[in-house]
Structures are given as structure tokens and as C-alpha cells.
Amino acid sequence: MSRRAVVTGLGVVAPTGIGLEDHWAATLRGRSVLGPLTRFDASRYPVRLAGQVPDFVTKERVPSRVIPQTDHWTHLALAATDLALDDADARPADLPEYEMAVMTASSSGGVEFGQREIERLWRDGPRHVGAYQSIAWFYAATTGQISIRHGMRGPCGVVVAEQAGGLDAIGQARRVLDEGATFVVSGGTDAPFSPYGLTCQISNGRLSESTDPKAAYRPFDGDAAGYVPGEGGAIVIVEDADAAARRGVSRVYGEIAGYAATFDPPPGSDRPPTLRRAIERALDDAGVPPADVDVVFADAAGVPELDRREAEAIGAVFGDHGVPVTAPKSMTGRMYAGSGPLDLVDALLSIRDGVIPPTVGVRRIPADYGIDLVRDLPRRVPVRTALLLARGYGGFNAALVVRAVPDAVAAADGTTVPR
Structure with missing residues (x-):
């Protein structure tokens, strides 16, 4: 871009x-x-x-x-x-x-x-x-x-x-x-x-x-x-x-740095789901290595088979417990087309305030999921880069990378945009 x-x-x-x-x-x-x-x-x-x-x-x-x-x-x-x-x-x-x-x-x-x-x-x-x-x-x-x-x-x-x-x-x-x-x-x-x-x-x-x-x-x-x-x-x-x-804007929340979309093969196919590929392509589009991602806002389907697949995709890219994962939509429900944009808001505010919002209601995470889920209470950590994931019924996958901008973003004409 x-x-x-x-x-x-x-x-x-x-x-x-x-x-x-x-x-x-x-x-x-x-x-x-x-x-x-x-x-x-x-x-x-x-x-x-x-x-x-x-x-x-x-x-x-x-x-x-x-x-x-x-x-x-x-x-x-x-x-x-x-x-x-x-x-x-x-x-x-x-x-x-x-x-x-x-x-x-x-x-x-x-x-x-x-x-x-x-x-x-x-x-x-x-x-x-x-x-x-x-x-x-x-x-x-x-x-x-x-x-x-x-x-x-x-x-x-x-x-x-x-x-x-x-x-x-x-x-x-x-x-x-x-x-x-x-x-x-x-x-x-x-x-x-x-x-x-x-x-x-x-x-x-x-x-x-x-x-x-x-x-x-x-x-x-x-x-x-x-x-x-x-x-x-x-x-x-x-x-x-x-x-x-x-x-002359007074503030920038962050930059849309990377994006990718994939589509899963039909049910019963011997081909694997493509969420991992969406993650990797979005990170590549942003020029961001996995180690630089500070938090993943998960799709969080709440369906065991789908949760396991998402955990596997995250683990394949970041390693087991390799990145904090959160799903604040556990408080609101899945809002379909509204969930991803609300996750984007939460990710940008996480960057602004240095805090990861929690996932609520989770009592027992299967050990083989291998995810570092932020549960019940916010986690105070610096956040510079966030990955957002979403999956739609029928096989849609989307991944978006947002990151902080410098304290002043320089424009071509020499003016600046404050954070």
C-alpha cells in the first residue's frame, strides 16, 4: 500500500x-x-x-x-x-x-x-x-x-x-x-x-x-x-x-498496517482450515514478525471444535503461550459484522492505555490449547502492535494488524499528525 x-x-x-x-x-x-x-x-x-x-x-x-x-x-x-x-x-x-x-x-x-x-x-x-x-x-x-x-x-x-x-x-x-x-x-x-x-x-x-x-x-x-x-x-x-x-487532526489512534482474508475448504475436505494462512499473510503485509505482536484479539467462537482450531492456528504462528490472547466479546456476545470493528476499537485503546482487556467467564482451558488467555482482569502491559482475527460462518477468515504510530507522523509536505 x-x-x-x-x-x-x-x-x-x-x-x-x-x-x-x-x-x-x-x-x-x-x-x-x-x-x-x-x-x-x-x-x-x-x-x-x-x-x-x-x-x-x-x-x-x-x-x-x-x-x-x-x-x-x-x-x-x-x-x-x-x-x-x-x-x-x-x-x-x-x-x-x-x-x-x-x-x-x-x-x-x-x-x-x-x-x-x-x-x-x-x-x-x-x-x-x-x-x-x-x-x-x-x-x-x-x-x-x-x-x-x-x-x-x-x-x-x-x-x-x-x-x-x-x-x-x-x-x-x-x-x-x-x-x-x-x-x-x-x-x-x-x-x-x-x-x-x-x-x-x-x-x-x-x-x-x-x-x-x-x-x-x-x-x-x-x-x-x-x-x-x-x-x-x-x-x-x-x-x-x-x-x-x-x-490538522488532533490525534491518531493507530495505523492499519496489515490485512489478509482467506476462505476455508468445504466441510469434509482433506485440506486444512486457512486461518493460519490469513494470520501469516496479514503479518507479512504489515512487515511485522510474530515476535513483535503484543496481543491477539481472538475470534472466540465459543464452540469447542472452532476454539481448538483457532488455538492451533495461533500456536502455529506464535508458539504455545507465545502471545497474550483476549476476547472481550465474551462480555457483549458475538455481534457478527459489529464484532471486528469493536475489537479494533479495543485494540487501539489497548495501544493508547497500555492495557489488555479481559476475557470473562472462562473457568477451564484445555491444556493442549496452549494459549495465554487474559482472563477476568485487565493485564497492564505495553501494547504497540495487535492482531485481530475473525471468522464467518461458511468459511470466511480475516486477519488485521494495527500498530501504534510515532508520536508525530510526518506527512509528505512536512506537517505532522499527533498521536
Whole structure:
């Protein structure tokens, strides 16, 4: 990559809180925020727990004319985008419209909106289905709404790769900087809670059916029995370092240094999974040897077979207990397209504050996993480089490397960007 991709703004709307510092404080407390699913009556479903965004009042965060046109998932992303733009001290009206891009990820799409319209269809007939059904459920709806609202007319797209999509979107953001964009809104959110949305998720056979929030999602635990779904995520501002310097940004959180994606062979194949290859390619893309990685933010499926495969991939690259591993999503649930971007936020704040957030709820790690899992309490250590991993149902793998930048990043014209 000929341009340096730096992160200048972070916006969080997650089960751990709305806003960067509220989320980070809750994460470092190391307490699960999983609880009963309340967005609809889930009493007849085998999955009854979820990670839900607290105290989100849509009319306070989304323009009134947009609310009836869009799904809750898009509402969360619009709110997170506003927070990220404020954090980056960026006014889109002051920036070149064709140099601003939007690259987001989605997994579930607008399932809550779609549920309402399906109910109207069957109850009242097709004349009662709203026109916005044609777009509000669609995976690209969030990207489109962000682009329209802020006049961002550069490259726009959406990645649909289940859990891996959030990191893939960040990788795409880095790529479009080389294609002429200078400012990218990226990341992702999901809001997967409606009867048909949850039914679709249950079909993958990986969701926890436990009703105990403290025991339901235990990644890398010998008694792991699936994951708990969550809603929300994060939106980040990715900029060309030179353009950010010219814009006079007050702070850079870190650099998107490396990225890779792979796809696993079909089930039953004699070929091995490809997560290890994604890790190695991302490190190679960043020019970072394994010894320089300070922490791995794991995918953490919470399914024994998948946890074992991830532990093996990490061990193959770093050696047994060779690098601290963490999964703060154990507190929020797996948020599909929102998980990778939220991990990115946590990784950048780990770099900022010199602390690794914990994985919670894990009691017994099989000895042959060979991982140094940060459990229950934060670990205070210097962090300069972090590796983020994500896997999507169907065989998607993504790996992203982020690292600290020098105290002042020099731009081509001699100006600097403070950390």
C-alpha cells in the first residue's frame, strides 16, 4: 500500500455502552453485560440470552424522517458514525465529497424491519407493505444512508461475510485510500433480533442455549457450548495519513498496517482450515514478525471444535503461550459484522492505555490449547502492535494488524499528525 491508513475517530454503540469512554470503562471492569433477550418475546425459543445496546433512544440519535425508512441496525450505525465523526473532529461539509468513502459490513441486514413488513403482508395483504421494505432490509442500506446523510460520494460498498465482514470492511477502507479516497467511514453494526432473524441464526447450530448469563458464552473453555448473539458494533474513521495531517487532526489512534482474508475448504475436505494462512499473510503485509505482536484479539467462537482450531492456528504462528490472547466479546456476545470493528476499537485503546482487556467467564482451558488467555482482569502491559482475527460462518477468515504510530507522523509536505 502506498498510502498510510490511520484511524482518527472511533464511534461505539455496543452492549457495553454508547460512546467510547463508557464502553472502554465497562470493558475494563470485566463484567458480562449479557442478559435476557427483550427486543421480542423469546420465551418459546431455545436461545433466550443476548447482548443488547442499553438506553438507545432512536429519536434522539437519528433524524425523524429517516427512522421509518430504516432498520434498527442502520440506526445504530448512524449513531456510531456521528460519534466517530465528532471524535475525529471532522465536518464532512468541509471535505471533498468525492474523496469521502463509506465501507461497512453487515451480516443480518434489516431483520426487525423485515419482520414487521412480513407480518403486515400475511395479516393485511400486499397493499399494506411499505415501499421502504425494498431497501431497509438490504445489506447496503447502512452504507447508503451514511453516504446520503453526510454527502460522501466517493467509493461506497458493503461486505457480507458474517463475523469476518467487519474486519474485511476495514481492509477495504485501507484499499480505497490507494484508489483516491482520503477519508473513509468504515466498520459495521448488526441488530439480529427478530423472530425470523433469530431462527436463521439458530440454524447454524452454534448458539448457546444456556439461560445463565455467566455461563452461556465461554470461549476457549473446556465446557464451551456455543456463543450468545449481540447487537451493535463500531464505526471508525480511516484516513490517509498525509491528508489527515493537512486537515490538522488532533490525534491518531493507530495505523492499519496489515490485512489478509482467506476462505476455508468445504466441510469434509482433506485440506486444512486457512486461518493460519490469513494470520501469516496479514503479518507479512504489515512487515511485522510474530515476535513483535503484543496481543491477539481472538475470534472466540465459543464452540469447542472452532476454539481448538483457532488455538492451533495461533500456536502455529506464535508458539504455545507465545502471545497474550483476549476476547472481550465474551462480555457483549458475538455481534457478527459489529464484532471486528469493536475489537479494533479495543485494540487501539489497548495501544493508547497500555492495557489488555479481559476475557470473562472462562473457568477451564484445555491444556493442549496452549494459549495465554487474559482472563477476568485487565493485564497492564505495553501494547504497540495487535492482531485481530475473525471468522464467518461458511468459511470466511480475516486477519488485521494495527500498530501504534510515532508520536508525530510526518506527512509528505512536512506537517505532522499527533498521536
